[in-house]
Amino acid sequence: MKGAEDPYQGRGLIADPIHQYILYTRPGGIPGEATEQDLIDTSWMQRLRRVPQLQSARWVYPAAEHSRFQHSLGAMHLAGRFAKQLYPSLRAVFPDAPSLALIEELLRTAGLVHDIGHGPFGHFFDDNFLVDYELTHELVGQRIIREELAEILRSLRRSPSGAFAAGESIDPEWICYLMGKTYTQPLESHPNWLPHLKPLLSGVFTADNMDYVLRDSYMCGVAVGPIDIDRIIYYSFFSERGLTLDRAGLQAFTMFLNARFYMYTNVYYHRTTRGIDLHLKEIFRDTMRIAFPYDLRKELHPYLHLTEWTLLEDVERWHDDEDPAKRALGAEWRHVLDRKLKWRMSSEEVLDQFEARKGQSFLDVETVKRRVRTFLPTALRDVPFEIDMALQDPRPLNPLKMGDRQIYVYDSSTKNVSEEPLTEILKYLPGKVAQCRIFAMTHEHDAELARALRRALNEEPSAISTNV
Template identity: 45%
Template sequence: MKERAAALPYDGLSLIADPVHGYITFVDTPAQAGNPTERTLIDSPWVQRLRGIYQLQSARFVFPAAEHTRFAHSLGAMHMAGRFARHLYPGFSGEFSLPFFEGLLRVAALLHDTGHGPFCHFYDETVSQPRFGRSHEKMSQIIIGGPLRETLEKIDRSPSGSFAPGERISADWVAYLVGKGKSPNPVPRDLPVLGALKPLFSGIFTVDNLDYVLRDAYMCGVATAPVDIDRILYYTHVQEGRLAIHRYGLGVFEQFIQARRYMYSQIYFHRTTRSFDLALRDLIGETLSILLPHDPAIDLPRFLALTDHHLLETVRSWPTARSARLRRLGEGWGAFLGREKIWTMVFERIREFESPRKPSRDRTPDLDLLSRSLASRGLLPRGAEIRLDVASRDTRPENPFLGEGNLDVYDPLSGKVGRGLLARMLEGIPQRQEIVRIFAKGVPDLPAATREIARQLEE
C-alpha cells in the first residue's frame, strides 16, 4: 500500500499578489472539515465591505493613483502581523503554539478597520464621534464581538499549521488588540500576556502603520525615506515579558518616524487635500444624517451597506430629486466630485512644538477680526468667506514613559531594559507639527486678500 505523502508547506494555503509585500499567504482549508478559515473571514461581508472604502479620504482627488482601499490595507496589515508573530514567538512559546499565536495576531490585523465609515477618519471626526461618541476602533470591536464572533472563534489554523488541541481564538482577545483611544479597554484576565502585544496595534510602529506608510507612498507615487521593515523586525524582541527594541535598532526606528512624518506633511495634510476636506465638511454631516439616521451599533445592516461607493452613487442622483434639500446637497456633491475649486489657500504657517504639552491656541489667527478687516477694505464682499484650517499631528509620543503602546529599549551595554534611550532619541524630533492655513471662498481679488492677511498676521 502506498504511503500518503507528507503534507507540503503550501497545502491548504493560497496566495494574494500585493504591490507592497509581494505575496500574502492566507489559509483556505481548515484543519477540521467544516470549520471556517482566514479565507472565510476575508470573504465575509464585513471584510469585503472594505473594498468600497477608500484608504485616503480626499487625497485621492489630488494623487490620481491613490485609489486603493481599506481592504488591501487590511490584508497588508494581516501579513505584517504574521511576520511579527513568527519573529516574536520564541518570547511567548510557553503560552501557546506558534500557529495559534500567528492566527490570533493575523485575525486582529485583518479586522482592525472593519468599523470604518465612508471617508474613513473624516467620518470619525464629523459623524461618529459627535453623534455617537464612538471611534472606528470601537465600532470594529462591536463588529468583532457581534456578527464576526462565531466565525473567528471557530478558526483552527494559521499559515504555520493547525492550532494545538484546546486552543481557540476568543473574539474578546481580538477586540482588545484592536481597541484604541480613551474608552475602557482592560487587558483580558484570561490572557494577560496580550498586554505585551498591544504596542503592535497601538504603538509607535504597528502592523497598521508599517503597512499604510509604505502602501500610501507607493500608491501616491511619493518617494519617502526608506522604511526598512526587515531591520525593524530583526531588532524587535520580547524582553522581560514586554515588547522591546534593541538599542542598535533605534536608528531604523527613527527613520520610520521621519518617513511617517513626511507622509502627513506631503500627502495627508497637502494643501489641496485640505481644501477638498473643507468642501467635504459642508456636505458629509447632513448627508449622513439622511443615509445613517440611527446609531450604527443598533442598525448594523445599514452600516454594512454604507461605503464610499454607496454614498457617492446615492448623491449622484440627488440633483434631480423632488426634495429641495436633496437637490441642494446633490449640487454640492456634484461640485465636490467635479473637483471644482471652492476653497483657495491664502495663508499658510507651519509650526513645530518641542514640548510634550499641547500647544495653546493663543497664536491662532482671529478669523472674525480678519473677516471684518478684509470687509472694511472691500476685499471680502457679501457671500465671500474665509475659513481657518489647522492640520496637526503628534509626530512622536508625548511621553515615552507612559501609555500602553510605548516600547522598551534593551541596552546591551548595561544589560538593562528601559525607555531612557528612546526618550533621548525622540528629543531630536518635534513632538507635534501643525500646519495653520486660511482658505478663501468667493473672494474676487485673491492676491490683495492674501497680502492683507499676511500683513495683519505678521503684525
C-alpha cells in the same frame, strides 16, 4: 500525494504589490474549522473593497485608488511577521503563553479586521458623523467583531505556520482590546501576556502604520525615502517590561517615523485634500441625514450597505431631484465630484511642539478665525475665508509616558532595558505639529490673508481699543 502530505493543502497565496505574496489559510486543513478565507470572504470584510484608503486624497493623487481591504491584508501579513519574530521572547517572559500558531493567528486576524468599522471617507466620517453618536470607527468595528465575526474567530484552529495546541482558541474580545486605542485596560479575564501584544496594533510602529506608509506612498507615487521594516522587525523583541527595540534598530525606527511624518504633511494633509474636506464639512451632516437615517448605536445592519461607492452613487444623482434639499446638496456634491474646488489655500503656517509644557496647546480654529478677521484691513473683513488646523503627532510628545503603547530600548553594552534613550533619539522630531492654513474662494487677497494669519498666530489682539 504518495509519500508526503500535500504541503499546499489548506493554504493559499495572494499577490500584493507591497509584500509580493501574502500567505493565508483556506479550507482543507482541519475538518470543521474556520479559516482566514472564511473571514476574508464575509460581507463585512468584502465591504472594505468599497471604502477607499485615502478618502479625499484620491482627488489629488490619481493612482491612489486602493482600498481599506488591500491595506487590511497587508496589516495581517505584517502582524504575522511580528508574531514569528517575537514569539520566542514572549514565551521566555510568559512560559504559560499559548502556541506560536495561536499568537500568530491572533495578531494576523487583529490586523485583518482592525479597520472593519470604517465608513465612507475614513477618518473624516468619524469626525463629521460618528462623533455625533459618541462613536468611532474602532467602536463600530468592535461591535462588528463581537456580533458578526465572533463565531468564525472562535472557530479558527490554525495559522499559516501550523495548528493551534489542543484546546486553544481565539477570544474575539482579545482582538477588540488589541485594536482599540481607547480600550486601554485589559479585562480581568484576559491572559497576562495579552497587554504585551497591544503596541503591535495600537502603538508607535505597528502592523497598521507600517503597511499604510509603504502602501500609500507606493500607490500615490510619492518618494518618502527608505523604510526598512525588515530591520525594525528583526531588532524587535519582548522584554519583561514590554515591546523592546534593540539599539541597532533605532535608526530604522526614526527613518520610519520621518517617512510617516512626510506622508501626513504631504499626502494625508495635502492643501487640496484639506480644501476639499472643508467643502465636504459644509454638506456632510445634512447629506447623511438623508442618505443614512440610522442610529448606529441601535441598528448595525444598514451599515453593511454604506460605503463610499454607495454614497457617491446616491448623491451624484441628487442635483436632478425634485426635493429642493436634495437638489441643493446635489449641486454641491456635483462640484466635489467634478473637482471644482470651492476653497483654495492662501497661506500656511506650520506650528510645532517638541516637548510637553503645562498649559501649552495650539489655538483652536474659531479663535484663529476671529483673530484673523481682527487683523484684516477693514475693507476685507467680510471676505469669506476658512481656517484649517491639520493636527498630527509625528512621535509621542513624552516618550517616557506612552501608557499601554510604551516601547523600550535595549542596550547590549549595559544589558539595560529602558525608555530613557527614546528622549535622545526622538528629540529632533516634533511631538506635535499643526499645519495652520487659511483658505479663500479666490487668490485675489492672498497677501492680506497671509499677513493676517501670521499676526493672528503670533500677536495677541489688544483687549482695549483705546489708550489707557
